[in-house]
Amino acid sequence: MLDVKTFNNPIKVTWCPGCGDYGILNAVKSALAQLEIHPHEVMFFSGIGCGSKLPDYMNANAFTTIHGRALPVAMGTKLANHDLNVICITGDGDGYGIGGNHFLNIMRRNPDIVHIAENNMVYGLTKGQYAPTSERGFITSTTPEGSIEIAFNPLTTAINGGALFVARGFSGDPKHLAKLIMAAIQHKGYALVDVLQPCVIYNKINTYDYYRERVYKLEEAGHNPADRDAAWHKAQEWGEKIPIGILYQVEGQPTYEEQVSELKAGPIAKRTLQPLTRAQADALRREFF
Amino acid sequence: MAKRINDMTIRLGGEAGQGVESGGAGFAQALSHGGLWLHTYTEYMSRIRGGLNFFQIRVADHPLWAHTEGVHVLLAFSPEAVTNYGPHIVEGGALMFDDTLKFDHDAVTRRNVQLFSMPLTKIAQDLGGNKIMANTCGLGALAGIIEYPFEFVADVIRRNFMRKGDAVVQGNLKVAEEGYKVGRDKYAGSFDWKVSPLGERPDRMLLNGNQAIGMGAVAAGCRFMSGYPMTPASSILEYIASHAKKFDIVVKQTEDEIAAILFAIGAGNAGARALTATSGGGFSLMVEALGLAGMAEVPVVIVEAQRPGPSTGMPTKTEQGDLLFALFASQGEFPRIVLAPGTQEECFHTAVRAFNLAEKWQCPVIVMTEFYLTTMMRTLMPTEFPIERVQIDRGELLTAEQLDRLGEPYLRYRDTPSGISPRALPGHPKAVHQACSDEHDEYGHFEDEDPANRLKMAGKRWRKFQNIVEDLHEPTLYGPEGAGITLMGWGSTYGAMREAVDLLNASGTRTNLLHFVDIWPFPEAKATPLIEAARQLVAVEGNQSGQFAHLVRAMTGRRADRMILRWDGRPLSPEYIIEKLEEAKVHA
Ligand SMILES: Cc1ncc(C[n+]2csc(CCOP(=O)(O)OP(=O)(O)O)c2C)c(N)n1
Numbered sequence A: 001m002l003d004v005k006t007f008n009n010p011i012k013v014t015w016c017p018g019c020g021d022y023g024i025l026n027a028v029k030s031a032l033a034q035l036e037i038h039p040h041e042v043m044f045f046s047g048i049g050c051g052s053k054l055p056d057y058m059n060a061n062a063f064t065t066i067h068g069r070a071l072p073v074a075m076g077t078k079l080a081n082h083d084l085n086v087i088c089i090t091g092d093g094d095g096y097g098i099g100g101n102h103f104l105n106i107m108r109r110n111p112d113i114v115h116i117a118e119n120n121m122v123y124g125l126t127k128g129q130y131a132p133t134s135e136r137g138f139i140t141s142t143t144p145e146g147s148i149e150i151a152f153n154p155l156t157t158a159i160n161g162g163a164l165f166v167a168r169g170f171s172g173d174p175k176h177l178a179k180l181i182m183a184a185i186q187h188k189g190y191a192l193v194d195v196l197q198p199c200v201i202y203n204k205i206n207t208y209d210y211y212r213e214r215v216y217k218l219e220e221a222g223h224n225p226a227d228r229d230a231a232w233h234k235a236q237e238w239g240e241k242i243p244i245g246i247l248y249q250v251e252g253q254p255t256y257e258e259q260v261s262e263l264k265a266g267p268i269a270k271r272t273l274q275p276l277t278r279a280q281a282d283a284l285r286r287e288f289f
Numbered sequence B: 001m002a003k004r005i006n007d008m009t010i011r012l013g014g015e016a017g018q019g020v021e022s023g024g025a026g027f028a029q030a031l032s033h034g035g036l037w038l039h040t041y042t043e044y045m046s047r048i049r050g051g052l053n054f055f056q057i058r059v060a061d062h063p064l065w066a067h068t069e070g071v072h073v074l075l076a077f078s079p080e081a082v083t084n085y086g087p088h089i090v091e092g093g094a095l096m097f098d099d100t101l102k103f104d105h106d107a108v109t110r111r112n113v114q115l116f117s118m119p120l121t122k123i124a125q126d127l128g129g130n131k132i133m134a135n136t137c138g139l140g141a142l143a144g145i146i147e148y149p150f151e152f153v154a155d156v157i158r159r160n161f162m163r164k165g166d167a168v169v170q171g172n173l174k175v176a177e178e179g180y181k182v183g184r185d186k187y188a189g190s191f192d193w194k195v196s197p198l199g200e201r202p203d204r205m206l207l208n209g210n211q212a213i214g215m216g217a218v219a220a221g222c223r224f225m226s227g228y229p230m231t232p233a234s235s236i237l238e239y240i241a242s243h244a245k246k247f248d249i250v251v252k253q254t255e256d257e258i259a260a261i262l263f264a265i266g267a268g269n270a271g272a273r274a275l276t277a278t279s280g281g282g283f284s285l286m287v288e289a290l291g292l293a294g295m296a297e298v299p300v301v302i303v304e305a306q307r308p309g310p311s312t313g314m315p316t317k318t319e320q321g322d323l324l325f326a327l328f329a330s331q332g333e334f335p336r337i338v339l340a341p342g343t344q345e346e347c348f349h350t351a352v353r354a355f356n357l358a359e360k361w362q363c364p365v366i367v368m369t370e371f372y373l374t375t376m377m378r379t380l381m382p383t384e385f386p387i388e389r390v391q392i393d394r395g396e397l398l399t400a401e402q403l404d405r406l407g408e409p410y411l412r413y414r415d416t417p418s419g420i421s422p423r424a425l426p427g428h429p430k431a432v433h434q435a436c437s438d439e440h441d442e443y444g445h446f447e448d449e450d451p452a453n454r455l456k457m458a459g460k461r462w463r464k465f466q467n468i469v470e471d472l473h474e475p476t477l478y479g480p481e482g483a484g485i486t487l488m489g490w491g492s493t494y495g496a497m498r499e500a501v502d503l504l505n506a507s508g509t510r511t512n513l514l515h516f517v518d519i520w521p522f523p524e525a526k527a528t529p530l531i532e533a534a535r536q537l538v539a540v541e542g543n544q545s546g547q548f549a550h551l552v553r554a555m556t557g558r559r560a561d562r563m564i565l566r567w568d569g570r571p572l573s574p575e576y577i578i579e580k581l582e583e584a585k586v587h588a
């Protein structure tokens, strides 16, 4: 096992004390260390938001992009260099709201990319507006009478959208979360880990205590992740009891990269560029004779 | 006696689906194989079946740079084609049509235009067993009236229908030959314009601007292309897709243009030469990501094939209305390069340079074209496209060996005198690093509080921007030095301006032109003397406000004395330019 400290860097963390993002950061580092993935073998992508700062606090390759756009940038990189382990970190507003179209489309493609969504059901960085995952009636500065929209359910959407690894973690249980992230990394294909992440400043409803009273582990409840109907059922469970763990997993499906014939000979980014040969040049010109 | 004219225009007009485009392209091939020079130009409606389209071929015994306005023979497949395009036929020219076509004959003949009525459909049915071949019959008849040897038409029919089997080839040949006989025997005597092959049959290429850009991209080692279909950019994505397997290029149609540019940025940052192409509406969506590429210093090439806007505008018409938008799109200030090729050869070379410049300066490069250039074809010598001699310059890209030997920590955004930070690709143990869209320090970590850091990093990017100019080209000067009139343009108006210059000089008006491909950063030092030397500076542009003239005024202080602008969706032509000069009483 790699030392977790390998992934530390000297950057000062700017999250509020007690923020749920700390647990996610620890879980990510621990998962990489346990799997012995070195900092240069992994590349993080994130959007913009409190949670999207996570890669900045790690010693690892990263590209922190713009709000909502981590997934397509990550896909471009994965197609250029599929040797890299690619992990996307998004917020719920970032990944499910502004980036919603990319979320729907990455599931259809099944690239070998891990997607960790820090779901605090609120907009943290812009100071507390409601998010697509906010519960109905949630009162914020932009919804003074309470949100009248139905909360977006990332888990049912993912199962329906074609994702073949769908999990939910809780940042108050980083050990369990690290296991989920390890399973997501080891899963071949797109893997969503939606993480219940308390925002201690702007979300006074979905707090650590709120979750501690409610979460239970699917693996302890005898849930079979291969059973799509059961997964669908668990994905809708919310309220008295909230399931965490792997809801759904199907293995053995080809990844996007594996099906791109141009990638069979290895990553395109690693091939040396040379001027075309005379014969190749002639062939290209002859098409227009 | 027949005029053996060395320059004539043929137009095929009809509904989408009547083979106007494919028939026209085939006929152009037949002419090209005879050693003639061509310039084709097409206009179509924004619908898939029906509507009105034309395919126009200008053919001559010397190289051509533009289309011209008059049509010598119109082959019409629908009554609308007669009504709409009839007025474009020159005096003494001819209208060819199937004898079943119903239209007001008098309206055409009043203007001294001849009517060539032919049983195209009947021949197609009798000899080919299929009235669809009326199109082939018409092309045969066309060759007949201009007395162009039938063998060239036959060759193209054999080549183009080969895949459909021998029966189809033979059917088409019979129909075309009969059409040829009818055209020649009945009408050749009364038609004044003739075209004959030039004897030698050199290998010539016939291609449009998008194909030239695609070929340049392949030659430059493009390894990744993402795009979302939008006219008139889509055919670049299609060209690259059709060459993907042979040249190891990953091609991806994405969910939208936002994703398209982001995919390309992801691939570009990982080390693959990456391209995306779109038109104005799609480019609007890409704008935030354009800034990302600027801030994170990622090489990426974006082709912006303009069409008239705003909004969805006129999808199948032409305009140069997006220049200032491309220069300033996105918030903040960052290095970008804007290039605007004007011809097929420039499209090729510009595509190659775009990839080299993007990697050397680690910034987005925008290549501006417009509908006209993307669809018009010209004949060119293969030597114009020296694919095997293309230079690939990856700039300051550190090799794995260089990184192995690295003593100090790797700084992705190292502050250097040139502003260029040596680049490592993600994946090397000694160069773990972060790219960042927020303001960042030399490592790539968020740093948006420290004013000194902001000045350092913004200063580095600005230095880079200022240094790019060294790599940019001055405008091309064409025509006599010290001319009384200087036409000034950018991008795809080059051909029309060049032919206008030739015509004006032939009639004794000393005129030259300044053609800009490299636009931004504005090559001030190289361009200013040329602009200042102009006695009367006339800006020629395909837009309503004279955007380039504004830019030149801002960068050099020189105001254009006149502007010739066109923004009705149609391309500038030499005649249009000359007419506007005369109207404005601009004399040398
Ligand atoms: C295009 C764009 N729109 C808006 C913003 C402002 N913005 C920054 S973060 C954010 C929302 C963050 O919420 P979420 O994704 O849930 O992440 P959190 O901060 O809660 O971790 C918004 C709206 C932006 N940066 N870019």
Ligand code: SF4
Residues within 6 Å of the ligand: A014, A015, A016, A018, A019, A020, A021, A050, A051, A120, A124, A125, A198, A199, A200, A201, A202
């Ligand atoms: S605002 Fe909320 S999400 Fe953001 S750092 Fe603070 S606690 Fe965390």
